[in-house]
Amino acid sequence: MALIYPDNLRYFDSHEYLQLDGDVATIGISAYAIDQLGDIVFLELPEVGSTITIGESFGTVESVKAVEExxxxxxxxxxxRNEAVLEAPEILNSDPYEQGWLLKVQLAAKPxxxxxxxxxxxxxxxxxK
Known part of the structure; x- marks a missing residue:
């Protein structure tokens, strides 16, 4: 499968992506990260209403190969948070960008x-390349 990287996203060294819509950010993990992990079997995400902090761990993704922060x-x-992905983590393998987003976050400041x-x-x- 050819990996895709949508142009409307920003990507990070830790392989998360970010899509900005005003002061709301959608966060997910890139197709490359999922490709490297293999089949995703479990996902842990924080509760709605909690706060995440830049650079800090906010959950884990578990595949048949590894568990990654x-x-x-x-x-x-x-x-x-994307409850559908929590219930069926394999969505990440087929559609990490549209159906496979993880969190929507109200930004504390302009990123x-x-x-x-x-x-x-x-x-x-x-x-x-």
Missing amino acids: LYAPVTGEILE DLSDSYDATQYQALVEG
């Missing part, structure tokens, strides 16, 4: 995206 690319309060990548930069980073 998820790191917050922004700081804010969780407005929504500093200087340490993020656009789609072309991220693809070059992970695929060595």
Whole structure:
């Protein structure tokens, strides 16, 4: 399967992605990270109303190969979490960007995206192109 990296997202070294819509951010994990992990079997996410802090772990993703921490690319309060993905983590394997988002967060401040990548930069980073 060819990995895709939508142009409307920002990507991070820890392989989370961020989509901004005003002061709400949607967070997920990239197709590359999912490809490296293999079949996702379990996901742990924080409760709605809790706060995540940039650079800190906010949950875990477990595959048949490994358990990996998820790191917050922004700081804010969780407005929504994707219950469908919690119930059926395999959604991440087939659609990490549309159906497979993880959290929607009310931003505490305008995010500093200087340490993020656009789609072309991220693809070059992970695929060595």
